[in-house]
Amino acid sequence: MQQPVFTLDRTQPEALLVRLGGSWHLHADPPGPEGLLTALAPGVRQLRFAADELEAWDTRLLIFLRPVLAAARQQGIEVRLDGLPAGVQRLLTLAAAVPEHAAASAPERLSLVERTGRRTLRLFEESRAVRTFTGEIIHQLLRLLTGRAPFRGRDFFAFVQTCGAESLPIVSLIAALVGVILSFVGAVQLQMFGAQIYVANLVGLGMVLEMGALMSGVIVAGRIGASYAAQLGTMQVNEEIDALRTMGISPVGFLVLPRMLALMLMLPLLCIYADVLGILGGSLIGVTMLDLSLVEYLEQTRKTIQLSQVGEGLLKSSVFGVLIGFAGCLRGMQCGRSALAVGEATTSAVVTSIVLIVVSDSFITYLLYR
Numbered sequence: 001m002q003q004p005v006f007t008l009d010r011t012q013p014e015a016l017l018v019r020l021g022g023s024w025h026l027h028a029d030p031p032g033p034e035g036l037l038t039a040l041a042p043g044v045r046q047l048r049f050a051a052d053e054l055e056a057w058d059t060r061l062l063i064f065l066r067p068v069l070a071a072a073r074q075q076g077i078e079v080r081l082d083g084l085p086a087g088v089q090r091l092l093t094l095a096a097a098v099p100e101h102a103a104a105s106a107p108e109r110l111s112l113v114e115r116t117g118r119r120t121l122r123l124f125e126e127s128r129a130v131r132t133f134t135g136e137i138i139h140q141l142l143r144l145l146t147g148r149a150p151f152r153g154r155d156f157f158a159f160v161q162t163c164g165a166e167s168l169p170i171v172s173l174i175a176a177l178v179g180v181i182l183s184f185v186g187a188v189q190l191q192m193f194g195a196q197i198y199v200a201n202l203v204g205l206g207m208v209l210e211m212g213a214l215m216s217g218v219i220v221a222g223r224i225g226a227s228y229a230a231q232l233g234t235m236q237v238n239e240e241i242d243a244l245r246t247m248g249i250s251p252v253g254f255l256v257l258p259r260m261l262a263l264m265l266m267l268p269l270l271c272i273y274a275d276v277l278g279i280l281g282g283s284l285i286g287v288t289m290l291d292l293s294l295v296e297y298l299e300q301t302r303k304t305i306q307l308s309q310v311g312e313g314l315l316k317s318s319v320f321g322v323l324i325g326f327a328g329c330l331r332g333m334q335c336g337r338s339a340l341a342v343g344e345a346t347t348s349a350v351v352t353s354i355v356l357i358v359v360s361d362s363f364i365t366y367l368l369y370r
Contacts, residue, residue, distance in 0.1 A: 002055060004030035014045040020084075021053035024061035033068050040072055047072045049083040062091055133252070133330050137260070140253035150253025159262035163224050167270060170223065174215055175207075175274035179281025182206050187290055196290040200300035203282030208305050212275040213313045214361060217320035220267060221353035225328035228259055229349035232332025233342040241333070251333070260325035267321035268314045275313065316364055320357050327352040 002022040009017035016039060024030055040047070047068075065084075069092065072079050081089045110118070140150050186202040232255060235241050241251045279301055286292040331349035335341050 004028050004060070006031065006036065008036070008039050009050075014043060015048065016040070016044045016046070017048050017050060019050045019053065020061070021055075023056040024054070024064065025056060025058045026060050028060065030060060030064060033064055036068050037071050040068075040075060040077060042075075044077055046078045046080065048080045051084050051088075054085070057085065057088065061088060062095070065092065066095065129334065130330065133326075133333065136250070136252040137256060137326075140250060140257050143253065144257065150250055151255075151258040156258040156262060159259050160266055162227075163220065163262045164266040164269060167220060167223060167266075168273070170219055171216055171270050171274055172277055174219055175212065175277040176281035178211050178215055179203055179207060179278030179283075180285055182211065182278070183282035183285035184289075187285055191290070196286070196292060197296070197300055199282065199286050199290060200292075200297045201304040203286075204279055204301040204304045205309065207275045207278035207282075208309050208313050210313075210361070210365075212278055213271045213317040213320060214357065216267060216270045216274045216317060217324065217357045218354060220263065220270065220321070221324045221327075221357060222350055224263065225324045225349050225353040226346045228325065228328035229332040229335070229346045230342060232256075232329060233335030233345040236333065236335045237337055237339070237342060256325075256329040256333070259329055260322060263321035263325040264318055265321075267317045267324075271313055271317035272310075275310075312364075312368055316361055319360050319364065323356040323360060324353045327356060 004020075004022040004024040006021070007019045009019060011017070018036060022028075065088070069079055081092060084092075143150055182203045183199050186199045187196065190196055190198055190202075232241070235255070241255070244251045244254060279298075283294055283297045286297045287294055328349040331345040331352065335345040
């Protein structure tokens with residue numbers, strides 16, 4: 001098997017003929033294209049090839065020819081490939097048809113005015129999407145109130161089970177531990193003044209007014225809100241939501257409304273459940289560390305907590321349920337058409353839900369105490 005070689009034939013004026021010979025394969029040591037590139041002088045108008053003496057070839061020949069052809073075309077030289085094997089011609093044509101990936105350019109540097117303008121426009125688009133989504137929810141809710149339910153009852157009860165019964169284990173664990181933490185922190189300070197009994201007040205008020213509703217909302221946002229966004233985002237990717245619109249079924253009424261109603265119904269119940277477990281978790285520290293009896297601890301808690309304070313926690317949890325369902329379903333409906341977009345929608349749903357929970361909690365607390 002001969003070594004790969006090429007010779008240059010300049011017998012015709014303004015034309016360069018390249019004769020290829022030997023075996024051009026990956027394990028050979030072919031000559032570089034530098035000599036041929038140098039031969040592409042300004043006087044050359046046509047570049048042709050002859051493969052009569054070519055024994056064998058593979059991609060090594062293509063690696064040799066690509067820079068030569070690119071340099072010839074850049075100098076305006078006519079390139080004729082009819083002298084090459086048919087397989088080489090097809091591969092070179094295919095390689096020229098697929099554009100090379102452009103190198104990643106440096107990010108565009110925008111001025112402060114341009115950045116502000118783009119963010120303002122993005123904010124307006126986001127607010128318009130939120131207003132449109134809210135209007136569709138209100139419209140479908142009015143249909144429900146008039147007796148024309150836009151969703152199936154069994155779907156609603158399935159969401160109720162997911163939001164309620166299936167969330168009990170994680171809510172139980174977190175609520176009990178939060179009660180233990182509140183009781184322990186209070187005990188460290190109140191023991192200094194001999195006021196251990198007021199640990200029951202601290203834990204009871206903390207769980208009923210804030211921590212029960214807040215922790216339940218955060219847990220449900222991470223568990224249910226993310227699930228809603230992932231479900232609707234996957235349906236968006238699979239074009240199932242477009243299919244519902246094609247059949248004349250409102251995706252908001254059929255998919256979003258039952259999810260939001262299930263959350264609004266079940267989150268207050270989870271809040272009450274978390275309040276009870278938090279108080280029981282606090283009693284564990286009161287009985288073991290502070291030498292309080294369980295009856296004494298629970299009686300002090302009963303005297304401290306008022307029904308209006310329980311109602312405040314339930315009001316917050318109801319609002320949290322609406323906000324979690326709204327954020328999760330909104331991000332799911334806004335999802336793009338790729339698997340990456342589903343992950344982004346899920347993350348955005350959790351972040352948006354937690355932000356809305358904290359902001360609304362502060363706002364409701366301010367209004368009630370005013």
